[in-house]
Amino acid sequence: MDGLLGKLGMDRKMALGYFGVLIFMMGDGLELGWLSSYFTDHGLSVQQSALVFSVYGFAVAVAAWLSGVLAEVLGPRKAMMLGLSLFVAGTLVFLTFGITSMNLAIILPTYALRGLGYPLFAYSFLVWVTYYAPSDKLGTAVGWFWFAFSGGLNVLGAYYSSFALPVLGEMKTLWSALIFVLLGATVAIFLNKDKNHSKKFENKSEALKYLLKGVTIAFENPKIGMGGIVRTINTSAAYGFVVFMPAFMMDLGFTRSEWLQIYGSLWTSNIIFNLIFGIVGDKLGWRNTVMWFGGVGCAVFTVAFYYVPLAAGPNYFVATAVAACYGACLAGFVPLSALIPSLAPENRGAAMSILNLGAGLSTFVGPAIVGAFIGLVDTVGVIWIYTGLYLISAVLMKFVTLSKKEAEEAERVSLEEFQNAQKA
Structure with a gap:
């Protein structure tokens, strides 16, 4: 088994952690593809639904930023346990008092x-991975993380919902999320074999100083800041799609189950290419992979995701193929998770906080663009806004370079961390 995992680029000590993240994120993401249409079917407008997802995204962004530095201050396991607690508490109050009232002030x-929970859980584990994996395998290691993250959040969650909704209904399907979250957390936190990496702080002042490092590092090293902007753009359209694309696709003649399966195919392709582009990034260069496959590729297939179904009509197989191509290009951004921490090898947690902040902001920016512009420019205008952002991300990556000195330093620190982990 160890030999097989080694050939796949996954260390046996971290394998259970990846699996736990997969199951946890399945519970977190099972409502992602249909909750917006549920809101609009029960009295909210598209703009109000977008506002809900934008506020949720802001909470995700805050927790995502905190995850990197909290993983350093508390250690990854404790940060992940904090994320689990917040997710469970948020789910309980949202399902008990929020969605049952359909009162926006409560929702x-x-x-x-609820949105505060998953970034602390998942992104703290990502910090754990970046410290443990050797530099020459880091792209593959983070590829496995995004495989597990996206596979749970967007694939298994979507497919599970497509079959569970007709049987359980909306509310019971939402409640079932707790089963997957608790199971995944048990595996990732308590059964994962690797020891924590944790930075030791002598006092609260030192810990607070490092917390602020998760902001100042973006200005001290502008390439890290630009990387955070690119990461924000990365999945912003994907999170925006769930606000308005269900209605668009159903207006074309697709059923809700078909839409969920098309959306699931997008992320099925994505998780496969998360691994492929992790390996490609290690071979062809992290920056070039993000710039061409991620930025330019996503720009092309964002446009296609709108115009191809519009021209072909409710053709399930054509729409699925286009969605899969977009999902594949979305994975082109995976090497960012290797490139950005390598720019600050002594402060990887802080650097990852900027990257995680970008990941969280994408869940805010994507729906916010819909809420702000769909009334002015309609669906097609929103599609072109996302397309323009992807092209901007490609241009920004031109400047996010890893010098030979930075690469050597990253390799040295990574080797020390890896040797310490092997001795543990």
């Missing part, structure tokens, strides 16, 4: 509370 804070 906004309760769903936002």
